Amino acid sequence: MNIFRHRHGIIAGLPALIALLITVAGCSSADDSATVAVPSPDAKTAKLCRNLHKVLPRKVDGRSRNDPEPRSALTAGWGSPAIILRCGVERPPKMVDPEVAQGTDPDAVGGGVNGVDWLMEKQDDGTYRFTTAKRAAYVQVTLPKPVPEQDSATVLVDLAAAIKKAIPRGIASTT
Structure with a gap:
């Protein structure tokens, strides 16, 4: 087994993993900021x-x-x-x-x-x-x-x- 080739495969897959994590984080509810109707008083x-x-x-x-x-x-x-x-x-x-x-x-x-x-x-x-x-x-x-x-x-x-x-x-x- 060539250790350098194995590491290269992991590094090459890193951008895809980061993109996946960003996508999942963007869709998660970790930012649970609520949305509410703002009243309009006098x-x-x-x-x-x-x-x-x-x-x-x-x-x-x-x-x-x-x-x-x-x-x-x-x-x-x-x-x-x-x-x-x-x-x-x-x-x-x-x-x-x-x-x-x-x-x-x-x-x-x-x-x-x-x-x-x-x-x-x-x-x-x-x-x-x-x-x-x-x-x-x-x-x-x-x-x-x-x-x-x-x-x-x-x-x-x-x-x-x-x-x-x-x-x-x-x-x-x-x-």
Whole structure:
């Protein structure tokens, strides 16, 4: 066996192997950056959301910041699969105006965490969506399936200080 010829065969096949690895890496989901719809709130709400974006924590539930595409001051994300925050969303249909009526939908539960009130909705795909209530802008947080329902409180606790600092109590615009 000629050792030099054997090495030459390996070296000659190296570019093909590199090309294959690049192709596989390009098709893999190693870059799990999420894509989300960016809300389009009015100017007053957008300003509040930009203020929120500036004070959001670097980590939520131990997950590092991983903002979704397209990049926007109205969205943020942490981890992969990402916990997604959208600011300036419309009031959810299941959120009942407390002055008009009480909600009767069992899939829409209200509650407060560290001074921020939330509407919790379990989605059809098993994820949970939380939307702030009684704030001057609606902030929506969507948890991926791997975040158990009981661990959602940690996410909301981690976000509460920033929301209280940037989004004052009040009634959000519904336009």
